[in-house]
Amino acid sequence: MSNIQGFLAIELDGAGWDGADLTRAVLVAESAGFHAATFTDAPAPGRTNALQRAAFAGPATRSIALVPEVDTVYTEPFHVSTQLASLDYVSGGRAGWIVTATESPEAAAAVGRPSVTGAALGQEAAASIEVSRRLWDSWEDDAVIRDVATGRYIDVDKLHYADFETPADFAGAGYSMKGPSIIPRPLQGQLPVLVPASLLDEVSADAVDGVLVSAPAAELLAAEVRDVRARVGASVAVIAELDVVLDARGQAAGSRVAPFDGGRAAFAGTVAGLTDFLESLLAEADGVRLHPASLFVDLEELGRLVLPELRRRGVLRAPVQDGTFRDLLGLERPASRYASATAAPHGAGK
Amino acid sequence: MTQHNRAKSDVFVPSGQIQFGAFFQGVNSGTIWKAAESGSQTDFESFRRIAQTAERGLFAAFFLGEGLRLREHLGRPHALDVVGRPDAQTMLAALASVTRNIGLVATQNTTYNDPADLAHRLASLDLVSGGRAAWNIVTTDNAWTGANFRRGGYLDHADRYKHAEAFVETAKRIWDSWETSDCPARRVVHEGRHYTVDVTPRLPRSAQHRPVLFQAGDSPEGRNFAARQADVIFSAHPKFDNAVEFRKDLVERSIAAGRGANAVQIMPASEFILAATAAEAAEKKEWVRNLQIGPQQAIAYLEQFWGRELSGYDPDGPLPEIDPVVEETSETRGSGFHGAKARQLADQWRAEAKDKGLSIRQFVISKTARIDSTFTGSYTAVADQLAEYARVGAVDGFNISPWLIPTGLDDIVNHLVPELQERGVYPTEYRGSTLREHLGLEAPERTADQAAEVVHA
Numbered sequence: 001m002s003n004i005q006g007f008l009a010i011e012l013d014g015a016g017w018d019g020a021d022l023t024r025a026v027l028v029a030e031s032a033g034f035h036a037a038t039f040t041d042a043p044a045p046g047r048t049n050a051l052q053r054a055a056f057a058g059p060a061t062r063s064i065a066l067v068p069e070v071d072t073v074y075t076e077p078f079h080v081s082t083q084l085a086s087l088d089y090v091s092g093g094r095a096g097w098i099v100t101a102t103e104s105p106e107a108a109a110a111v112g113r114p115s116v117t118g119a120a121l122g123q124e125a126a127a128s129i130e131v132s133r134r135l136w137d138s139w140e141d142d143a144v145i146r147d148v149a150t151g152r153y154i155d156v157d158k159l160h161y162a163d164f165e166t167p168a169d170f171a172g173a174g175y176s177m178k179g180p181s182i183i184p185r186p187l188q189g190q191l192p193v194l195v196p197a198s199l200l201d202e203v204s205a206d207a208v209d210g211v212l213v214s215a216p217a218a219e220l221l222a223a224e225v226r227d228v229r230a231r232v233g234a235s236v237a238v239i240a241e242l243d244v245v246l247d248a249r250g251q252a253a254g255s256r257v258a259p260f261d262g263g264r265a266a267f268a269g270t271v272a273g274l275t276d277f278l279e280s281l282l283a284e285a286d287g288v289r290l291h292p293a294s295l296f297v298d299l300e301e302l303g304r305l306v307l308p309e310l311r312r313r314g315v316l317r318a319p320v321q322d323g324t325f326r327d328l329l330g331l332e333r334p335a336s337r338y339a340s341a342t343a344a345p346h347g348a349g350k
Numbered sequence: 351m352t353q354h355n356r357a358k359s360d361v362f363v364p365s366g367q368i369q370f371g372a373f374f375q376g377v378n379s380g381t382i383w384k385a386a387e388s389g390s391q392t393d394f395e396s397f398r399r400i401a402q403t404a405e406r407g408l409f410a411a412f413f414l415g416e417g418l419r420l421r422e423h424l425g426r427p428h429a430l431d432v433v434g435r436p437d438a439q440t441m442l443a444a445l446a447s448v449t450r451n452i453g454l455v456a457t458q459n460t461t462y463n464d465p466a467d468l469a470h471r472l473a474s475l476d477l478v479s480g481g482r483a484a485w486n487i488v489t490t491d492n493a494w495t496g497a498n499f500r501r502g503g504y505l506d507h508a509d510r511y512k513h514a515e516a517f518v519e520t521a522k523r524i525w526d527s528w529e530t531s532d533c534p535a536r537r538v539v540h541e542g543r544h545y546t547v548d549v550t551p552r553l554p555r556s557a558q559h560r561p562v563l564f565q566a567g568d569s570p571e572g573r574n575f576a577a578r579q580a581d582v583i584f585s586a587h588p589k590f591d592n593a594v595e596f597r598k599d600l601v602e603r604s605i606a607a608g609r610g611a612n613a614v615q616i617m618p619a620s621e622f623i624l625a626a627t628a629a630e631a632a633e634k635k636e637w638v639r640n641l642q643i644g645p646q647q648a649i650a651y652l653e654q655f656w657g658r659e660l661s662g663y664d665p666d667g668p669l670p671e672i673d674p675v676v677e678e679t680s681e682t683r684g685s686g687f688h689g690a691k692a693r694q695l696a697d698q699w700r701a702e703a704k705d706k707g708l709s710i711r712q713f714v715i716s717k718t719a720r721i722d723s724t725f726t727g728s729y730t731a732v733a734d735q736l737a738e739y740a741r742v743g744a745v746d747g748f749n750i751s752p753w754l755i756p757t758g759l760d761d762i763v764n765h766l767v768p769e770l771q772e773r774g775v776y777p778t779e780y781r782g783s784t785l786r787e788h789l790g791l792e793a794p795e796r797t798a799d800q801a802a803e804v805v806h807a
Binding site: 018047059139151173 | 377383384388391392393394398417418419420426427429430431432433434435436437439440441443444445446447448462463464466467470471473474475477478479480497498499500502535545546547548549550552553554644645646647
C-alpha cells in the first residue's frame with residue numbers, strides 16, 4: 001500500500017481508568033482527528049482488558065478505528081476470533097487486531113502452561129491468526145437467509161468447518177480447532193491484522209495487513225520503515241512506532257518526563273519539530289502510531305496544533321465518516337475463502 | 351433497605367419484591383425471526399435497543415448466553431433456528447457505555463476457559479461498567495464442544511461440578527486479592543487436577559467488590575453448587591407450586607452450606623405473552639407458537655429423537671410410524687435419546703398424539719412451547735399472579751426470554767411493570783449503582799487470606 005497521505009494512530013494506554021476516563025480519552029482522540037486508537041494489553045496494575053476497552057469505546061465513537069492488542073500464546077484462538085468479530089459488530093466495522101505474542105513466565109504460570117520463547121512465539125501467533133481468519137470466513141456473507149418459505153434461518157451450505165491443525169513442525173503443544181464460528185462473518189469480512197515486525201520471521205507477510213515498526217532512535221526510524229517495506233511489499237501497511245513528549249504548558253519536553261525506556265524511537269521537543277518530523281516520516285510510512293508520554297497533555301497539543309498543520313500540508317488522510325478500518329487502510333472487503341472455493345476460481349483474499 | 355440487610359439466619363424472609371432480568375438468547379428456537387418486526391440477532395443496534403428498554407423498565411440485569419460450538423442437526427449446523435451470536439463479554443462491555451444502571455451478566459463456561467484469564471476479564475467488565483458485571487457459571491463436559499479448543503474434551507462428567515467449584519473458588523481469590531487500588535495484590539496459587547494457576551492479579555475490587563455470581567443447575571449437585579457459591583440461581587421452576595417447593599429445597603441447602611436461608615436468590619427462566627385482555631393474549635399466544643414452530647421446525651424436532659430424516663412426513667398429519675434409529679450414540683448433539691429409550695419414547699408419543707388427536711406440528715408445539723415457563727394473560731391478571739409470588743417469596747424475580755428482538759420487552763416495560771409497581775412489588779427506581787445493590791445482596795465476605803499457601807483441589 002503506498003499512499004501520498006498517511007494516517008495517525010494513538011495509543012490510549014488505559015491503566016487505572018474507569019468507563020468515564022475511557023470515553024473521554026477516545027472522544028478527544030477522535031475529535032483531534034486521529035484515525036485509529038490502540039489499546040495496549042501489557043500487564044500493568046489497574047489496566048483492564050484491552051478488547052473490552054475497545055468495545056466500550058465502540059458505541060461512543062463514530063469514525064476512529066479501534067484496535068486492541070490481543071495475545072496469541074496463552075489465549076484460546078476460538079475465543080480470540082469470536083471476541084474480535086464481536087468488536088467489529090459493536091464498532092460498526094472499525095475493529096482491528098494488534099497481534100501480540102506474550103513472552104513472560106508470569107503469563108504462562110497464570111494459565112498453567114510451559115513458557116513459550118523464541119521462534120515458537122511467532123508460530124503461536126501465526127497459528128492463532130490463521131484460526132481467526134478461517135473462522136471469520138467460515139460463515140459466508142449471505143449465510144443468514146431467514147427464508148420463511150423453507151423455514152431456514154441459515155443456509156447450511158454457506159457454513160464451513162475451519163478444520164485447523166497446527167503444522168507438524170509446531171514447537172509448542174499442537175492443537176486443532178473445528179469451527180465454524182459461533183458468530184456470522186464480521187462486518188469487514190476480515191478484520192485488519194497488525195503485527196510487530198519482530199514476528200515477521202514466523203508470521204508470513206501474506207497473513208497480515210499491517211506491520212508495526214520500531215527503531216532504537218527517531219533518526220533510524222525512516223530507514224527501518226524502508227527495510228520492512230522491502231520485506232513485505234506495497235500491499236501491507238507499514239506503521240512507524242513513535243514515543244512523543246512535547247513542550248507543553250510552559251514546560252520543556254525534557255523536563256516533563258523521565259527518558260523513555262529505549263524500546264521505541266522517541267521524539268521530545270517542540271510542536272513545530274514534531275510536525276516536520278511526522279511529515280518526513282509519513283513520506284515513508286503508511287501511518288505512524290504515537291505513544292504520548294502524558295496522554296491528555298500531549299493529546300491536547302497534538303489535536304490543537306500538530307494534526308491541523310499536517311492536514312494543512314496535505315499529509316494526512318481525511319477521516320472516513322462511517323468508514324471501516326479496512327477503508328482507512330485502503331483494503332478491499334475480501335470474499336470468504338470458502339465462497340471462492342465453490343463460486344469463483346481465484347484465490348481468496350486475506 | 352431493610353430487606354437488603356437480612357442477617358445470616360436460618361429463617362427465610364420473603365423480600366416481597368419481584369425483579370426482572372432480560373435474556374437475549376441468541377441461539378434458540380424460541381425467538382421469532384419470521385415476523386416483519388423481527389430484527390437482527392447480531393447487529394449492535396438490536397442489543398442496544400433491548401438493553402435500554404430493559405433499563406427503562408428498571409430490570410436488574412441483562413443476560414447473554416455463550417456459544418462455543420454451533421448446534422448440529424443430523425450432522426450439520428442447524429438450519430432452522432436462530433443461530434450465531436456475539437461474544438458475551440465483548441458485547442456487554444459495549445453495552446456498558448450506553449447504559450447506566452442495568453446489570454450485565456455474561457454466561458461463561460468453566461470447562462473451556464482458564465480461571466486466571468476469565469477472572470481478569472470479568473473483573474475488567476466489572477470495572478469498566480462501574481460495578482455492574484455478573485458471571486453466569488455454566489459447565490460443559492463434552493468433547494464435541496472441546497473440538498474448538500486447545501484442551502479438547504478432557505473433563506469427565508462426574509468431575510464437572512468439582513472442577514467448576516475449584517474454578518470459582520480460584521476466581522474469588524483473584525478478585526479478593528486487592529482491597530483497594532492502593533493495596534498491592536497478593537499472589538494466588540492453585541494446583542489442581544485440571545489446571546494450575548499462579549497469578550498476581552492486577553485489578554482492584556470494583557464498586558460492588560466482585561462480579562455477582564449466577565448459576566443454573568437443577569441436579570442435586572447443581573443445587574448444592576449454587577447453595578455454596580452463587581448469589582442467584584436460575585431455576586427451571588416458575589410454576590407457583592414448583593417454585594415454592596424449589597425455594598424450600600434451596601433454603602435447606604443454603605443453610606446446610608452455612609450461608610443462611612436468604613443467601614441465594616431465585617430467578618426462574620420465563621416467557622411472557624401479554625395483552626390488554628385475556629382473549630387478546632390467547633390470540634397472541636397462538637400467533638407466537640405458530641411462528642416459533644413452523645412445519646419444518648416440527649419435523650426437525652422429531653428428527654432429533656428419531657435420529658433420521660423425516661422430511662417426507664406431513665407436519666399436519668400423524669406422527670411417523672417408522673421407528674427411531676437406535677444406534678445413534680455419536681457425540682454430536684441433537685439426538686435427544688439414545689438406544690432403546692428412543693423406541694420406547696416414540697411408542698409413547700404416538701399413543702399420546704393419537705389420544706389427544708394432535709398432528710405432528712400440534713404435538714411438537716405441546717412439547718416445546720415452554721408451557722411451564724410461560725405467563726399468558728392480561729397485564730392486570732399476570733401482575734396479580736406475580737404479586738402472589740412476591741408475597742410468599744416463591745421467587746426473587748424472573749429471567750425473561752423475549753420472543754421478539756428487539757421490541758420484545760416493550761409491552762412488559764410499558765404495561766406490566768407499572769401494574770407491578772402499583773401493587774408495590776416492583777422497584778420504582780434503581781436502589782444504587784451496582785448490580786449487587788439492585789439485587790439487595792450484601793457485600794461478599796472476602797475469601798480467607800490464602801496468599802501464602804498453595805490451594806490444592
